[in-house]
Amino acid sequence: MLSAENISVFRGERLVLDEVSLTMSAGEALLLTGPNGAGKSTLLRVLAGLRRPDAGRLLWQNSDILADVAMHAAHIAYLGHQDALKSGLTLAENLALFARGESLDDACAIFDLTNLAHVPVRLFSAGQKRRAALTRVVLAQAPLWLLDEPSLGLDARSVERLGIALAQHRAAGGMVIATTHVPLPLDNVRHLTLPGAPLVDLTGWEDVP
Numbered sequence: 001m002l003s004a005e006n007i008s009v010f011r012g013e014r015l016v017l018d019e020v021s022l023t024m025s026a027g028e029a030l031l032l033t034g035p036n037g038a039g040k041s042t043l044l045r046v047l048a049g050l051r052r053p054d055a056g057r058l059l060w061q062n063s064d065i066l067a068d069v070a071m072h073a074a075h076i077a078y079l080g081h082q083d084a085l086k087s088g089l090t091l092a093e094n095l096a097l098f099a100r101g102e103s104l105d106d107a108c109a110i111f112d113l114t115n116l117a118h119v120p121v122r123l124f125s126a127g128q129k130r131r132a133a134l135t136r137v138v139l140a141q142a143p144l145w146l147l148d149e150p151s152l153g154l155d156a157r158s159v160e161r162l163g164i165a166l167a168q169h170r171a172a173g174g175m176v177i178a179t180t181h182v183p184l185p186l187d188n189v190r191h192l193t194l195p196g197a198p199l200v201d202l203t204g205w206e207d208v209p
């Protein structure tokens with residue numbers, strides 16, 4: 001369903017991803033691992049269509065994703081390091097922006113946020129914000145979840161809930177690609193380890209958006 005072929009990305013003059021390839025089919029899960037700076041988040045952003053690769057091909061059901069990145073947005077739910085919630089709005093208001101007919105009460109219960117439904121998100125703790133952002137991922141009803149360190153800041157019970165959400169998504173034919181530095185509650189998962197640079201080489205360092 002998703003295929004990435006020989007993806008290369010430069011940041012400044014530095015080759016961050018060097019001909020990375022992967023394929024994903026319905027129900028599969030892939031963990032991206034590797035040291036800090038290896039390019040895991042960069043690869044997720046490329047797969048989300050948020051960053052164009054410098055070389056390589058991205059295919060969704062054999063169609064070129066890069067030819068119509070806007071259309072690809074409907075296939076994915078992306079969770080970055082930032083939780084991308086509107087801090088002045090309550091949780092229910094944030095979720096209402098994404099709900100497609102689902103009950104907001106049911107949505108708030110997925111990560112046990114019912115008691116916070118009408119609290120402005122700016123008052124949430126880091127873990128509560130992460131749970132809210134994960135709720136949004138579930139509500140997106142997208143076949144491909146791209147999750148950058150999804151368990152960051154979660155307590156043990158919330159990690160369990162994440163495991164349930166991931167399993168339900170996969171059982172319904174969904175796919176998951178996640179970066180992580182810690183074990184995630186995922187059965188039957190493949191791993192792709194990005195090697196990272198052997199040395200910190202600041203030659204050619206440049207701030208690139």
Ligand SMILES: Nc1ncnc2c1ncn2[C@@H]1O[C@H](COP(=O)(O)OP(=O)(O)OP(=O)(O)O)[C@@H](O)[C@H]1O
Nearest residue numbers: 011016035036037038039040041042206207208209
């Ligand atoms: N704005 C930027 N300009 C230039 N290079 C950058 C910029 N942001 C990140 N990089 C470089 O891109 C490389 C890949 O970063 P990326 O965030 O994808 O790594 P990562 O594997 O997700 O790391 P971590 O485990 O720390 O989250 C790093 O070597 C980093 O130095």
